[in-house]
Amino acid sequence: MAQIVCVLGNKGGTGKTTLSHMISHGMALLGKRVVCVLTDLERERLSKENRLYLPFDARDAGNLAKVVATLNDVGDWFGVIDGGGNRSDTDSHLANLADLVLLPFRDSHEDMRTVLRDLEWMPRAWGLPSQWPADPAAHRMAQAATDELxxxxxxRLLDPIPHLAATKLLLQDRIPATLPWQLTNACVELAMQVFELLDIQYESPEAFAAPR
Incomplete structure (x- = not known):
């Protein structure tokens, strides 16, 4: 049976789709076979060209059931399911399918209040700070708000994923053949966090170190 990771949450605009592709790309770089499953009705399917993982369109409920059934029949693949905002019933269904649930949130009180409710509602889920500010002062403010709320x-919170403008490259229909090393490293580091939660072994990431 494949391992299934669901990126969920009632709040829109938290980067669920971006993080789903980052996790998928990072897993593939660490030697895994991955399908990134689209369920958000507001998104369009992306091309496989230049991707190390397989994007799959499951906006139709039948296609979602089909890909989940396929994943349940294989043992060496990973499925990363991209949820959509404001879909509690769908999130509940997807969470029941998942081996791991991630709840992204940004550094706003609104995001944190929403993810607080989601963490209470889904006791096995993990919060994932996303698009986190790199500026030291803004980072301290974000951390203070996180500690407070x-x-x-x-x-049950993972390490923050920093804001990177390059992440938008993963959401292009056809991604560039070569991606910036900062993005590559961020994807690998995120995938490593996911694998550690799943207790999955992976290939050494030494090849993805920053250039000297």
Missing amino acids: LGAFGH
Whole structure:
């Protein structure tokens, strides 16, 4: 049976689609076979060209059931399911399918209040700070807000994913043949966090270190 990771949450605009592709790309770089499953009705299917992972269109419920059934029949693949915002019933269904649920949130009080409710609602889910500010002062403010609003769930929060303008390249229909090393490293580091939560072994990431 394949491992299924769902990127969910009621708040829109938290980067679920971007993170789904980052996780998929990072997993592939670490030697895994991955399908990135689209369920967000507001998105369009992306081309396979130059991707190391397989994008799959499951906006139709029948296609979602089909890809989940296929993943359940194989043991060496990973499925990363991209959820959509404001779909509690769909999130509940997807969470029941998942081996791991991630709930992205940005550095706003609104995002944090929403993810707080989602963490309470889904006790096996993990919060994922996304598009986190790199500026030191802004980073400190974001961390202070996280401590204030989500302190009780600190043990269920992953390391923040920094804001990178290059992540938009993964959402192009056809991605460039070569991606910036900063993006590559961010994808690998995120995938490593996911694998550690799933207790999955992976290839050494030494090849993805920053250029000297």
